[in-house]
Amino acid sequence: MSTFTFVLRHALAWCLFYLAVLIVWSNLGLPEFIVLLLAMLTLAFVIPDAISHVHRVRMIIGQATPEHLRNRQRRQVEVPFVAGEAFDLVDAALHELPGVMDIESARDSLRVHAGVRREDPYGAQGRFDPLRWIDRRLGGHRDMVTATVHPNGDTSTITLACEPESAAWTDWLRVDHGSNLQTAEAITRAITRRVGEQRRGERAAAHRTASAKELSEAKLSLLHAQVEPHFLYNTLASAQLLTRSDPARADQMLGHLIEYLRRSLPRTLQGQSTLGEELERANAWLEIMKFRMGARLETQIDVPEPLLAVPFPAMMLQTLVENAIKHGLEPKTGGGTVWIRARETEGRVAVTVADDGRGFSSESSGTGIGLRNVRERLRLTYGEAAGLRIAANFPSGVAATVTVPAAPEPGRPEPAHA
Known part of the structure; x- marks a missing residue:
């Protein structure tokens, strides 16, 4: 036309x-x-x-x-929300309209009805215009807006109807000066803006999640990379000393060191481990410590073979064993025993490292850097599905128990990648 x-x-x-x-x-x-x-x-x-x-x-x-x-405008807007969210969206958009009045919201029927006061677009309130008098007689003092939400699974369609508060036949005799067109466009823009804001919020949340994941991985890498350099220096120094007095024992000590490094360095880089691999690394380290401590150190290992394949954070068992030696048995005059035990109960595996050393003291109260790192790694890797418990061992010493899921939780990375 x-x-x-x-x-x-x-x-x-x-x-x-x-x-x-x-x-x-x-x-x-x-x-x-x-x-x-x-x-x-x-x-x-x-x-x-x-x-x-x-x-x-x-x-x-x-x-x-x-x-x-036309005086009567109709719009259909597709929104990527379920019906309830789409209804809240259009209801909020209508409440923001200038001159809106008498809003009726029916959430059960997914329908919103409202009146919109029609303003003179030219601001000539006092001009002589007989058509304004005719408009008043034909019901032209306000417009009506009806919004209906049509569910469509995970998406919805919003149908807008903007029309004068008068019979349709009056459209042949009068015009609304774009009033309903302006209202329809304003509501459509408001809906589009709100959808865009939510999408930007979702992208920002995804970006924050990705950043948090990268930060967590960086923290895990730093925690995982914590290696006691003095252990290597002391072991090599002891091996050098033994080569002069007892070459056979020096050879055994270097063999255990090689085994320990073979189990440690590649795994540190790859970030893959199981309880069996961690046990082999810890056992190689304990064998080295037996050369240094002699008869003052004994070990007992009780881990069922089916649990050896359970995913387990790399270097975590090593941290608990080192704590048992450093804070429990080395300071004790007569030395003692380190126990490593694992059991499965209700889909969770509990790995305990216990000693009969000095127990809790002002220097060792279960809150050291190593144990804080263990707790942080468990939190970053498993969330609430894992934990660390420190308790006194009977009759002396400390028992540290790490509990992890027997299988990776859906939606979480493999613990081996911690």
């Missing part, structure tokens, strides 16, 4: 209206010139009013198509 056709349609509608009035007026025997005079006066306002409507529509939307020139 071109601009000329639209204006002509409104002019013809008023002509037909006055033609009907003229017929009735003539049958009453009244002077016809009065009706003709009113018709010409009305057309003098109708034609400019229709032209103003066309120009205002172009100003709002940039074009004047037949759909845009």
Whole structure:
């Protein structure tokens, strides 16, 4: 519909209206010139009013198509939300409309109905315009908006209907100066903006999650890379000393050191481990310590063979064993025993490292850096599914128990990659 056709349609509608009035007026025997005079006066306002409507529509939307020139506007907006979220979205958008009134929200039927006060777009409140009086008589003081949400699985369709508060036949005689078009566009923009904000929020949350994951992996790498350099220096120094007095024992000590390094360095780089591999590394380290401590150190290992394949954080068992020696047995005059025990209960594996050393003291209270690292690694790797418990051993010493899932939790990385 071109601009000329639209204006002509409104002019013809008023002509037909006055033609009907003229017929009735003539049958009453009244002077016809009065009706003709009113018709010409009305057309003098109708034609400019229709032209103003066309120009205002172009100003709002940039074009004047037949759909845009109508007083009644309909929109369908697809949103990537379930019905309840889509309803909250459109309800919030309607509450933000300027001049909105009498909002009725029916959540069960997924429908919102509201009135919108129609303002004079030209701000000429006191101008002489008989069409404004006609609009008032035809119910043109406000518009109505109805929004309905149609569920479609994980998405929804929002249908908007914006129309004057008057019968449809009045559209032939009056224009709304783009009022309902402006309302429909405003609601559509509000919905689009809110969807965009939520999508940006989701992307930001995903970015934060990725950053947190990278930070966690960096922390795990730092914690995992903690190696006691003095152990290597002391072991090599002891081996050098033994080569002069007892070459056979020096050879055994270097063999255990090689085994320990073979089990440690590649795994540290790859980040893959099982309870069996950790046990072999810890046992090689204990054998080296037996050369240094002699008869003061004994070990007992009780780990069922089926549990050797259970995923277990790398170097964690080593940390517990080192704590048992460093804080429990080395300071004790007579030395003692280190026990390593593992049991499975209700889908969880408990690995205990116990000693009969000095036990808790001011220097060793279960809150050292090594144990804090163990707790942090467990939290980063398993969340609430794992834990560390420190308790006094009977009759003396300390027992540290790490509990982990027997199998990786769905949605979490393998503990071996911690």
